[in-house]
Amino acid sequence: MQSEPVVQIRGLVKRYGSKTAVNGLDLDVSHGLVTAVLGPNGAGKTTAIEVCEGYRRADAGSVRVLGLDPVADAGQLRTRIGVMLQSGGVYSGARADEMLRHMARLHAHPLDVDALIERLGLGGCGRTSYRRLSGGQQQRLALAMAVVGRPELVFLDEPTAGLDPQARRATWELVRELRGDGVSTVLTTHFMDEAEELADDVAIIDAGQVIAQGSPEQLCRGGAENTLRFSGRPGLDVGSLLKALPDGTEAAELTPGAYRISGEVGPQLLATVTSWCAQHGVMPDRISVERHTLEDVFLELTGKELRA
Amino acid sequence: MSAGTYSPRPGAAPLGRMIAAQTALETKMLLRNGEQLLLTVVIPSLLLVLFSTVDIIDTGSGKAVDFLTPGVLALAVMSTAFTGQAIATGFERRYGVLKRLAVSPLPRWALMCAKTLSVLVTELLQIALLTVIALALGWSPQGNPVSVFLLLALGTAAFSGLGLLMAGTLRAEATLAAANLVFLLLLVGGGVIVPLDRFPPGVESVLALLPISALSDGLREVLQQGAALPWANLGLLTVWAVVGLGAAARFFRWE
Numbered sequence: 001m002q003s004e005p006v007v008q009i010r011g012l013v014k015r016y017g018s019k020t021a022v023n024g025l026d027l028d029v030s031h032g033l034v035t036a037v038l039g040p041n042g043a044g045k046t047t048a049i050e051v052c053e054g055y056r057r058a059d060a061g062s063v064r065v066l067g068l069d070p071v072a073d074a075g076q077l078r079t080r081i082g083v084m085l086q087s088g089g090v091y092s093g094a095r096a097d098e099m100l101r102h103m104a105r106l107h108a109h110p111l112d113v114d115a116l117i118e119r120l121g122l123g124g125c126g127r128t129s130y131r132r133l134s135g136g137q138q139q140r141l142a143l144a145m146a147v148v149g150r151p152e153l154v155f156l157d158e159p160t161a162g163l164d165p166q167a168r169r170a171t172w173e174l175v176r177e178l179r180g181d182g183v184s185t186v187l188t189t190h191f192m193d194e195a196e197e198l199a200d201d202v203a204i205i206d207a208g209q210v211i212a213q214g215s216p217e218q219l220c221r222g223g224a225e226n227t228l229r230f231s232g233r234p235g236l237d238v239g240s241l242l243k244a245l246p247d248g249t250e251a252a253e254l255t256p257g258a259y260r261i262s263g264e265v266g267p268q269l270l271a272t273v274t275s276w277c278a279q280h281g282v283m284p285d286r287i288s289v290e291r292h293t294l295e296d297v298f299l300e301l302t303g304k305e306l307r308a
Numbered sequence: 309m310s311a312g313t314y315s316p317r318p319g320a321a322p323l324g325r326m327i328a329a330q331t332a333l334e335t336k337m338l339l340r341n342g343e344q345l346l347l348t349v350v351i352p353s354l355l356l357v358l359f360s361t362v363d364i365i366d367t368g369s370g371k372a373v374d375f376l377t378p379g380v381l382a383l384a385v386m387s388t389a390f391t392g393q394a395i396a397t398g399f400e401r402r403y404g405v406l407k408r409l410a411v412s413p414l415p416r417w418a419l420m421c422a423k424t425l426s427v428l429v430t431e432l433l434q435i436a437l438l439t440v441i442a443l444a445l446g447w448s449p450q451g452n453p454v455s456v457f458l459l460l461a462l463g464t465a466a467f468s469g470l471g472l473l474m475a476g477t478l479r480a481e482a483t484l485a486a487a488n489l490v491f492l493l494l495l496v497g498g499g500v501i502v503p504l505d506r507f508p509p510g511v512e513s514v515l516a517l518l519p520i521s522a523l524s525d526g527l528r529e530v531l532q533q534g535a536a537l538p539w540a541n542l543g544l545l546t547v548w549a550v551v552g553l554g555a556a557a558r559f560f561r562w563e
Binding site for chain 2: 054078079081083088090091092098105106111115149151178182
């Protein structure tokens with residue numbers, strides 16, 4: 001596995017007129033992994049990706065993709081990356097297989113088009129022209145077009161927006177297969193479960209900056225505390241329980257008989273709590289562990305109010 | 309698909325193969341589009357047949373078909389290089405086709421090259437069809453084929469530049485409306501079926517400067533009157549080609 005990041009962004013700034021879309025963004029994308037760029041609408045996800053793809057010139061900062069400058073080395077770069085745009089990209093009168101075959105012809109060693117059509121369930125498109133395909137079929141065609149040239153790195157901009165659950169699963173499956181075969185993937189999404197399911201690495205973007213980055217597990221651990229609750233007889237010695245727990249953990253009796261322990265909740269902590277209960281002759285009832293999801297972390301970091 | 313199916317193996321196809329594939333696809337899209345066919349095939353053919361056989365417009369001395377065929381050939385060039393190309397490219401820009409192709413292995417210049425080849429292939433089909441119809445109607449062409457070729461090539465360059473300028477700067481819907489309107493206006497006022505001397509002298513001298521007038525008049529000088537090289541019209545078309553292609557290269561926006 002290569003140690004050099006496939007995408008390296010430092011201090012990226014991109015403005016549209018008076019509006020700053022990306023504001024000093026730093027991001028490293030590791031080779032061979034799936035990196036999810038997560039953020040609310042208007043956070044600058046697409047702009048950042050499009051700078052990497054060579055569509056837009058950075059106003060400040062540096063961007064290297066596969067060691068290349070996306071604008072100056074565009075000719076070299078575009079044979080090595082695969083791009084799925086958020087929408088469009090296909091002649092409105094073209095059939096799905098026709099467009100995919102065409103993209104394959106532009107590459108030296110393309111995938112087997114028929115197998116890819118079958119793999120993504122595009123066989124049912126038949127002779128229908130692109131503009132009459134369903135949204136889901138259009139999305140899957142765009143995904144197929146991104147991978148047909150056997151790229152080293154693929155950029156997927158909201159690959160499952162508007163897909164039904166089956167098609168979403170099929171897309172996830174393909175991304176996992178790409179990863180298995182050593183393709184690096186960068187995808188933007190605002191589905192937390194998608195990032196949690198697929199990504200090795202998640203970068204949360206807000207207001208044009210990366211505000212948190214790490215594996216889903218790291219983010220869930222670091223960003224917010226987890227909680228363990230149990231019921232027991234009222235008036236247990238919370239102070240004694242707290243002594244048994246690691247530093248930084250909190251314990252409280254919320255209402256008589258209802259206890260809450262918050263901190264880094266793991267198997268060890270659970271074992272400590274139950275053995276403390278055993279020593280004190282307490283039968284802990286209704287033990288529940290609430291682990292924060294990426295969604296909690298995301299909302300905590302980006303705020304809960306709706307964005308325009 | 310088995311393990312290793314997606315193992316990276318990037319690379320561009322040879323340039324010639326990419327351009328050939330792009331040309332074939334562009335031509336296929338054009339020939340599949342009903343509205344485009346109406347513009348490029350049906351209207352020129354109908355005009356040729358109708359005005360040659362029914363005495364609607366006084367086309368001067370000589371056979372009507374000898375006057376009309378050069379005009380309709382000029383119209384065919386305009387319909388493909390200008391109107392058709394402007395509308396198709398405008399919608400390709402609108403639907404992100406140009407954007408997507410910009411990150412494919414196909415370089416931009418190769419895409420433009422394929423577009424031009426696709427226009428030329430279409431024109432070849434149009435000219436073959438119109439020639440057959442005209443000959444059946446009793447057309448007797450004069451002049452030097454090289455001069456005809458020069459006029460058609462320069463006319464194509466001029467109309468392509470103007471069409472791409474429109475497609476690359478206006479919204480797709482505006483391009484659709486404007487390109488059709490221009491087609492209609494130039495059909496009437498560009499010496500295609502109505503001789504320019506039917507207009508008042510002041511208007512006529514302005515209309516004569518239009519690229520469609522230069523092309524139809526130049527073709528007429530050669531094919532009807534047997535002129536060697538219609539320099540004034542060739543010069544006029546060259547100016548339009550330089551201005552149009554220059555402005556398109558300068559102002560074309562890909563998104």
